[in-house]
Amino acid sequence: MEKIETAVRNAVIRGTGHYIPPTVLTNADLERMVDTSNNWIVERTGIRERRILNGDREWGTSDMAVAAARQALADAQMDPSRLEAILVATVTPDFPLPSTASIVQLKLGASRSAVMDVVAACAGFIYALSVARAFIVSGVYRNVLVIGVERLSSITNYQDRNTCVLFGDGAGAAILSRGEPGEEDKGILSTFLSGDGQYKDLLHIPLGGSSVPLTAKNVDQPGRFIYMDGREVFKLAVREMADAAERVLAGAGVSADDVDMLIPHQANQRIIEALGKRMNFGPDRVFVNIDRLGNTSSASVPIALDEARRSGRIGPGSLVLSVAFGGGLTWGAVLYRL
Ligand code: ACO
Numbered sequence: 118m119e120k121i122e123t124a125v126r127n128a129v130i131r132g133t134g135h136y137i138p139p140t141v142l143t144n145a146d147l148e149r150m151v152d153t154s155n156n157w158i159v160e161r162t163g164i165r166e167r168r169i170l171n172g173d174r175e176w177g178t179s180d181m182a183v184a185a186a187r188q189a190l191a192d193a194q195m196d197p198s199r200l201e202a203i204l205v206a207t208v209t210p211d212f213p214l215p216s217t218a219s220i221v222q223l224k225l226g227a228s229r230s231a232v233m234d235v236v237a238a239c240a241g242f243i244y245a246l247s248v249a250r251a252f253i254v255s256g257v258y259r260n261v262l263v264i265g266v267e268r269l270s271s272i273t274n275y276q277d278r279n280t281c282v283l284f285g286d287g288a289g290a291a292i293l294s295r296g297e298p299g300e301e302d303k304g305i306l307s308t309f310l311s312g313d314g315q316y317k318d319l320l321h322i323p324l325g326g327s328s329v330p331l332t333a334k335n336v337d338q339p340g341r342f343i344y345m346d347g348r349e350v351f352k353l354a355v356r357e358m359a360d361a362a363e364r365v366l367a368g369a370g371v372s373a374d375d376v377d378m379l380i381p382h383q384a385n386q387r388i389i390e391a392l393g394k395r396m397n398f399g400p401d402r403v404f405v406n407i408d409r410l411g412n413t414s415s416a417s418v419p420i421a422l423d424e425a426r427r428s429g430r431i432g433p434g435s436l437v438l439s440v441a442f443g444g445g446l447t448w449g450a451v452l453y454r455l
Pocket of ligand 1: 152153154157158161162238239240278279280282320346347348349350351354384385388412414442443444
């Protein structure tokens with residue numbers, strides 16, 4: 118069901134943070150693993166390298182999430198004990214049970230907060246931010262930690278050139294808090310979420326869930342990794358992200374010209390350019406880091422948001438539009454003023 122919401126009370130972004138693992142996987146590395154070339158990858162995707170959580174470091178998804186969350190808490194000057202809810206958007210949880218949010222809570226020392234994971238693939242952070250905002254504007258919680266984190270390298274088939282050149286690992290986090298008096302102009306102005314299950318097989322992992330559990334017979338099959346029909350996803354991505362963006366602009370009564378920075382999901386340089394062109398955003402108003410990080414799914418928007426803030430490309434008062442698209446299919450947009 119589609120629904121547009123506009124702010125009644127406001128939820129402001131108090132702090133942001135991110136973590137990217139130190140190990141770099143370059144296009145040259147991939148040339149040695151599958152039948153591909155640096156030229157093909159750069160021309161078709163814009164990606165030059167991506168970061169991978171190296172196996173010799175005993176870290177999982179929750180550790181990257183905690184590193185990003187600590188930065189966001191420091192930025193917001195907030196003690197973890199003040200968090201009332203922790204939402205973790207991920208399709209690569211530490212374990213099927215419990216939620217990664219529970220593990221993040223423990224490692225952060227944020228006991229007694231509500232904890233839950235949000236599963237919406239690359240649109241996960243947009244979904245989680247919208248849920249957090251709904252909690253805050255309805256008066257349920259005052260301070261919510263929202264994390265987008267993925268260890269996509271754990272579900273990527275490094276023998277499939279269609280997908281392995283795209284994905285990377287990382288985490289981004291934001292602290293969302295109820296606005297104080299005088300902050301009425303700040304915060305999330307409007308959100309839009311949507312999805313369409315008829316496209317579920319365009320981007321999926323066929324094996325390993327309760328429907329087709331892993332067995333000794335199928336454990337070596339490629340179906341336990343991500344499968345993507347990239348061409349079909351590409352077409353739908355541009356159309357639906359542009360539609361979602363228009364809806365949140367209309368929901369807040371502003372035009373694309375008013376937006377200081379578009380921070381889109383980093384799936385493909387050509388998708389980002391097509392979106393920018395359709396909405397009349399020049400490169401100076403579009404944040405891109407896909408060349409360095411690849412597609413980090415739900416982590417991509419919060420990493421980009423934090424990098425944009427820390428590099429000074431956006432700051433207090435900036436009007437920012439974030440839009441994402443991913444498996445499900447799911448998509449959505451959020452318009453916010455810092
Ligand atoms: N190196 C060399 N050749 C390749 C590679 C590669 N790494 N990958 C594919 N090819 C080949 C294909 O086999 C095909 O060859 P063929 O014509 O002989 O069959 C040819 O290149 C063209 O393939 P296309 O799939 O048409 O290439 P396209 O230009 O569409 O680019 C890509 C593929 C990059 C995957 C693109 O379609 C894309 O970015 N799609 C959208 C991805 C996306 O937005 N995903 C959503 C989020 S992801 C998530 O939720 C986890």
